[in-house]
Amino acid sequence: MKLLFTLSFFLFSINSLFAQNGLVKGRIMANGEPLIYASVGIVGTRLGATSNDKGYYEIKNVPPGTVEVGASSVGYQSEKTSATVSAGATVVLDFTLQEISSRLEEVVVTGVTRATEVKKSPIPIATISKKEININVNSNIIDAIVKGVPGVSATTTGPNISKPFIRGLGYNRVLNMYDGIRQEGQQWGDEHGTEVDQYGIERAEVVKGPASLTYGSDALAGVINMIPAVPKGVDGKLKGDFLTDWHSNNGLIGNSLGISYNKSGWTYYLRGTQKRAHNYRNSVDGFVYGSGYREYNVSGTIRLDKSWGFSQLSATLYDNLQEIPDGSRDSLSRKFTKPVLEGIQDDVKKRPLVPENDLKTYAIGTLHQAIQHYRVYTHNQLIIGQGNINASLGFQQSRRREFLFPTLPDKAALFLVLNTINYDLRYNLPTWHTLETAVGVNGMYQINKSKDATDFPIPDYNLFDIGAFVFTKKSIGKFDVSGGIRYDTRHLTWNNFYTGIDAAGLGQRVPATFPDASLQFPEFTHQYHGISGSVGATYNLSERLLFKANLARGYRSPNINEVGSNGLDPGAHIRYQGNRDFVPEFNFQKDISFLAYLKNLDISVELFDNRISNYIFQARLSDSQGQPVVDEQGNLTYKYQQSKAQLYGGEFTLNVHPESVKWLNFNNSLAYVKGLNKNDELIEQYGNAAKYLPFILPLHFRSEVRGTLRKSVGPYTGIYARLELDTYARQNQIYAVDNTETPTPGYSLINTGMGTSVKQKSGRVFCQLFFQVTNLFDKAYQSHLNRLKYFEYYQASPTNRTGIYNMGRNFSAKIIIPF
Incomplete structure (x- = not known):
């Protein structure tokens, strides 16, 4: 500090x-x-x-x-x-200034070493603005990004836990960043969300493809950089906004207040947010027990901008009580039941029904996660002639507890504390004959500790990452060429970790001398190394017509769960088994794009082919009779495997904005990815059941008609209305070995919304209003990446519907009052 x-x-x-x-x-x-x-x-x-x-x-x-x-x-x-x-x-x-509809001139900072216009980067980069985040009302920031960026999807565990996937790859292959600092919060877990205040994000930038060159391990699939607001108001005047958000389906109530002050180059910014929601509902399950949450966020920034550069010091605090769905229910009525006893005394088939009052209450139930994430970091830039030095340093702590004992509400089943120091130092050399070069070094140091708990899915460990890179770009006539190379090394180690049973029959960590101590995690030390790089070019046919091509090699070392797990993750109801012999993943991705931003329409075609060696995935274990390996509490066992893989596909967008009908926008996108398992031995043994990779979203089509009045109506300005069709095809190309995945029917959702700004007589905006209805016709559906789809205790259901369904119809209203 x-x-x-x-x-x-x-x-x-x-x-x-x-x-x-x-x-x-x-x-x-x-x-x-x-x-x-x-x-x-x-x-x-x-x-x-x-x-x-x-x-x-x-x-x-x-x-x-x-x-x-x-x-x-x-x-x-x-x-x-x-x-x-x-x-x-x-x-x-x-x-x-003239109004524009093109995004080619947008400036991005993610995946590059200095601010770069989108049209000059051969790397596929997409952005989503605050305006689009507000229009696409959602429960969390990841879902808003999924709505706004084709090719991005998310695996979910209820409305407040979404883990991003980019072109079929997720978990530690997608690097989540907050203001350029990598997010570290035990992201290996299925039910672990992103600890970020959605109301404090000004914009998001998404790199679709290997970004290991500038960020190192964990950017194999790409990067999502969530950039918070650091507003610049008028010198000497307090500026801010108050936001309130309400959703009908789960009663979500969100409030957020942000204030900023600027004076003589100094900027001060503070935001506080609270959200709370009860269980969500759908037409099949009714209210889904265990899906409520309560979240608090505080963030602040002090920044100085001068002719020599800038310095910024920021801090965030995230606190979330998140209920854990169990999925148990009565076999005939299909009403949810709740655990009231522990261990062998807990008979799932004899649990009592959840009282009606518990389904609609904002009180957090006994089974829940308690997540705290603290972060403090500094960004600094020193201008030296025509070049500059950028230095970032951050500390973050993730504290994650899971409470699963109805008779012992204060006893944590899982209690992990993860401390991380992030560092980044880079020098942008002066531009020489349009040649822009940067060199840098970055990485992190990490310590994970298990505290007083009963289950230990991963060991305590120490991790140190360091990587150095050089990146350069140059304009040559109509070509913008860029590329670079990077070398990374990661040191991972842990000591012997013993567990035992206490007097109450619960698990505990014990010394080696404890009677009947079990060595759950034998000591381990390993060094991982990787070389990554990229080279690409943009060919400017004109200011509005572009061809892009990029070749990139990415690197990712195995995460702690893949290499070291050996125990129950209680919140996921899964026992994981890692493999300490795993080697790093490497991928080679080819991207080609065509972009046309014309007078009446925008067209983009982005195609990719991604070949991965040493691809790591989890598969359900079965016994010699082909039955799933299940413990006494009914938890399934998954073991990580490693093989070759291939993913290919692309995204297509067509946005029509007729010059003769300026109020109309007709936006369309299509995203497709196919994931193939290249493990010949596995395919020979299981046939088509092992042909595909798990967690691949099916063909996704999104179409929106939006009308915006060009003139004000009294105090109302920017009035818009929108109608959206969101369609997912059936997904039957699944990893079906031991029923790891099951096919998912296709579905279409109709969403609609409207909004406006209300101006004062002075011309200043008094407030912004956003109204939206998602799943207008209350469609019963299960997303293929919905983890709750597999929360089922019975082989058959009297309704022929198993698992838990996604959210039903939801009306939402958001009001933003700037001041």
């Missing part, structure tokens, strides 16, 4: 070394009116400002010399112009 504050203090103090600077000011207009809260900045620095309610801005402390000034706002074409600034002088620059 001292190092974090020392580094920030060092960079803050550099400001005193600089001489007298100048002032740049002016006004930003659009459609003949002042553009409020537009961003203006000195290109290549963090110096900037935000236009006030009359469109005026001021940038102070601009160093003397020739500078490039850029103005931008969401939904408008960015503008840049050059100016010469003299010491103590004032330069007046006015901007007039």
